[in-house]
Amino acid sequence: MNQPKYLAIKDDIKNKIVSNVYTLDSKIPSEMDLRDEYNVSRHTIRQAISELVKEGYLIKIHGSGTYVSDGHSKKSSKKMKTIGVVTTYLSDYIFPSIIRGIEKELSRHQYSLMLASTQNNVESERENLEKMLEHEVDGLIIEPTKSNLLNPNLNYYLDILEEEIPLLMLHASYEELDTPFITMDDEGAGRIATNHLLDLGHEKIAIITKSDDSQGKKRLKGYIEALHTAGMSYENDHVIFFDTENRHEIPKKINDLVNSDNPPTGIICYNDQIAISAIQQIQSLGLKIPGDISIVSHDDSFLSTSFPGVALTTIEHPKEEMGKRAAQWIINSIENPEFNRKPIVFPSELIIRNSTKSLNKTEKVVE
Missing domain, CATH: 3.40.50.2300 (Response regulator)
Structure with a gap:
């Protein structure tokens, strides 16, 4: 049975890295140049590069290119996996409780947490996505930025999906992307x-x-x-x-x-x-x-x-429970290849206190 083209290209590039044709920290040829060199589609080149990124031989720096990395040697000794968490805010309102739920569950499973916030700003979102990808996080929990508007950072999310990094969206999702989410109804x-x-x-x-x-x-x-x-x-x-x-x-x-x-x-x-x-x-x-x-x-x-x-x-x-469930989802996505990555939707329930009054003559306001 013939080996798929992308695996043959992957092996060839890996050999060039091991033999120092492509030296550590050097930039490899662009996808377009590699496409011409191997006479294959750009998609095939991307598959090969994606595999080498996963194995730690290459690292992609957005807006710059793809570089030779020594991550393959580091990955074998890496004991703790890291989950990147990006929320709109960190220190106020309901966010500390959500993050506490995530952190507790990750810690229980010996995962570390890399935390960032966007202030609901798309430029900040872009910067944080770049940092997460450069850090080579093992999974991502992300609250979308201005999720009701067209987002200029969709290319980063497409790269995340292409590299098969487990991704869970928090509170909302981008309509343009088919990504699992954990939200309220x-x-x-x-x-x-x-x-x-x-x-x-x-x-x-x-x-x-x-x-x-x-x-x-x-x-x-x-x-x-x-x-x-x-x-x-x-x-x-x-x-x-x-x-x-x-x-x-x-x-x-x-x-x-x-x-x-x-x-x-x-x-x-x-x-x-x-x-x-x-x-x-x-x-x-x-x-x-x-x-x-x-x-x-x-x-x-x-x-x-x-x-x-x-x-x-x-x-x-649900705050802390939502954070806990999000962490469980991302851990299962990493550790269990058969895990069903379906969305999670919490039902909405009303807590009645005294800020509402009945206008019906037979009803009384809650004390």
Whole structure:
């Protein structure tokens, strides 16, 4: 049986490395030059190079080229595998709990953690992806940056997939890529939050949602579906959009909404941070929560019970459990070739506290 072309090319390049035709740290010919040299397709060359990268004979530096590495000798003595974790933020809100869940599970299996954050900035995402690839991490858990927008870094993700590095997306995924993910049921969360207010007799329900992350789009979809099922109309002036760069404008938008000719009796907030900002703005106008306006939030963070007199009704987020499950998924992907790399979706559940009020005469607000 004939050897596949890419394996023959791989062996030939490896021999050139071992015999110092290609010396340590030197740049090998480009994929196009190798294609012409071996008279094969570029895909075949990429297969050969990918195998040599896996074995540690080569290292790819994005934007520069492919270089000879001594990683093959290091890999044999490497005891601990490293998982790269890239989240939008690290030290605030729900992220420490998620990272703690990842770290505990990785440590339990003698894996190390390489951590980075993007601040939801695509340039920072690119830099962190380059660092992770240069470090030759064994797997990646990545929270997408501005997942609702076209991403300029898709080529890095395609390289990750081509090199068969296990990859799990956190909270969302890029529609352009077929990558496994671990998320909340955000569409379901939008429905549940809206239905809660509908069940309490609210007919004028607003939503504050994020336009540059897909979680915001999915929650908006759930909101629209719940209104439609209840026979309610979607009103443009009851939807406040924000993104990473203009979230500071939210208080003014809330002020305009509450003082409009069509004020809501209930508001669904993208997360607990936005909910607290909304409460502060509404109270500054002399209105009460939930007496005048009910608030439903997402994430059940520490903020949900931190505001004096108002405990948020909010969609629960599994936080540490999500981190643990993400780590288990990536470990299984590395250690078990038969592992089914299917997505994980946590069901949405509502925690009812005292930030929502019934407008039905027979109902009372939760104390």
